[in-house]
Amino acid sequence: MTTYLIIGNGVAGNSAAESIRKIDSQGNILMFSREKYYFYYVPALPEYLAGRKQVKDFTIHNEKWYDQNRIELHLATEIVEVEAPQKAVVAKSGRRFPYDQLLLACGGNSFLLPIPGSQSPGVYTLRTIEDTERIRRRAQQCQKAVVIGGGLLGLEAGNGLRQVGLEVSVVEFFPRLLPRQMDVAGAALLKSQMEEMGFRFFLGAKIQEIIPEKDGFWVCLEGGERLKTEMVLISAGVRPEVALKKSLDLQVDQGVKVDDGMRTGLEGIFAAGDLVEHRGRYYGIWPASMEQGRVAGSNMAGQELRYQGTVPANALKVAGIDLVAAGEIDSEAKMEAIVMKDEARRTYRKLVLKDNVIVGAILLGDTRGNDEIQKAIQLQKDVSAFKGSLGSQTFDFSKLK
Template sequence: MTERLVVIGNGMASLRFLERLTEAAPGRFDVTCVGAEPVAAYNRVLLSSLLGGEVDEAACTFRGLDWYAEHGITLVTGAPATAIDTAERIVRVGEGLVLPYDKLVLAVGSVPIRLPKPGMDLPGVITFRDLADVAAIRRAAVTGAKAIVIGGGLLGLEAAVGLARLGVETTLLHVMDRLMERQLDHAAAALVREAMEARGVRVMLQADTAAVEGDGKVERLILANGTILPADLVVMSVGVRPSTALAASAGLAVGRGIRVDDTMATSVPGIYALGECAEHRGQTYGLVEPAYEQAEVLARHLCGVEAAYAGTSLATSLKVSGLPVFSAGAVDVPEGAEAVTWSDPASGLYRKLVIDGDRLIGAVFVGDVAEQGWCKTLIRTGDTLGPDDRDDLMFGRPVSPEIPAPQPLAA
């Protein structure tokens, strides 16, 4: 008999899993996919470009509804799963839909964090996480509006750049002493800050938000040092938390995320989890690459092919205001290791290699990221650096001159 497979969540991780599963074993499972959002899976990576008007919503779409139908997948949108009964093996969805399952996959993602400060529930305080958030931000970003983005991580930078593209007066607040402190050292972060400011984003570091105030809507933001910043819109981008409530209520083991083993199996037989909601070996991930690797492993496992997820060596590659940035492995230099750096601030170029003995354990590039793939491979595999590798990683591999083709002898 065909096994009934229910997938809760229709984000990027869920779609990659469904793609790999239907490629490997078409027709093996009777698949139903449930998504809380009213549309099918889309590219969240493009949300800042959508916010800034660089792309339209159609450009963010991965698969049309016809793809799900052609692959025998029943897609339910706009209906969040509300309960899982592990004894009866059913999922309750929306206002009365009941889905029986033989196998269940949780790909429920994460929820945005709101600072526990006064005024965070005022109209005009918006998170930056999905299409609905983008639409709400665009509605509030009217001519003459003043916007404040809280959070100097990747999503915060993207939100600020998107708002600046709309012509909105934008201030970015970050409580730490540098932007993207998990991915960048001080020198690299300074270049990113310059790029942000060149695009019209005011950056304030070590800026601790105390409260948001206003009469029925956002009017100002108060910093811990007493500074008052006028605001019509506050975008909250201070991180995400794995979505675990549904799993916890069903009795699954939960820590920071839904705990899974190397096959992405949870503590309850027949139930799996992947993506931002999953906790593997004590680690949760908020990036696309680990979610895709987990999706590959789970698809293979459910098709009876031996597969195991061993964790992901994190790397970040992006463009901040048009400035290419790459970071992988160690950013700060651990004891016993060394840093090799090259900097040309006037050109917006910076490279840092973190080397432990004869192995590359970290890299930060700004402005020119041509060697990023090589760096990721070296960090992931732990391969020994060759005698010329340091120079080649720092300055690029030398290009061999073209040898002219032999000319025919004159008659």
């Protein structure tokens, strides 16, 4: 009987476990998480921060699920070492667990900017339920927050803080919001909408240092501007959790390098999720982690699958703003694109084309056609027959099916 061991109880770990159980009904599956919570939907954390959701509302698998699938779950159990030659892992308590197949699904950590003051009490990052609870407790005593990073997570977390009554300023290094999902025109429209909601933005601004004061902080920008605040939330990207690298000779660049089978190159050791880099690409998104976990699990159980990559698609989860961005958004306007902008209706639609195939899209204010567009991107559908009418307000997106 095979013993499968999974380090990580996030989406990568859980979809691997599901995949293994479908193929091997008898094998032992052990899962470990250093957190004390069951598997939850991480993208819901900003809503938890805003007080609009309870943990139970975004818990995906409860105790019963692990029982039904006969998965031995070890919560609040950190694995500190992998003894690859002996095929065993060691928990912080010293307890050893042997395995036949091992999956590293340890996810990532928030990147802490290497600037003076970034590690001061009162400066936070958001990655887990416990982080969110710390931020909430602090927010209850504050009126002002500075969010460093105007990406999706920064804006969603900033919105969470705004909803619990704080004045929120966002500092972004790029000259526009959502630099990975938006081009200049779309980002400008989004900015004006969010300013009306009460956000203040400092774009094209680099943080020099965070100076703790007795009643808060000065966030100092290069160029001399200083923002007074009571708390700081840093949202400057994610880095893979590679602490186990100390005991494993893993190839790490942007993440742990894996092949199409999610194999690390070490005998019996697979990796998936925010931990990994695949074909030179680091995703850091839920659907990619889920698919990678599924592929890894299947291969661990002996049914060969290959991961072919994921077309990134993101939605901004801020009430009152409909925004979806997918694939190549051509932020530098170098490609063929069909663009529709309506300032009065506050809508912006951009479809990026390459060789008559939609390769990316931005839909702001009107996300009609989103599903069909994403499908067309995935299936690389030739749209030359509709090219003339794709930009029309009334285009029937079912034609893309």
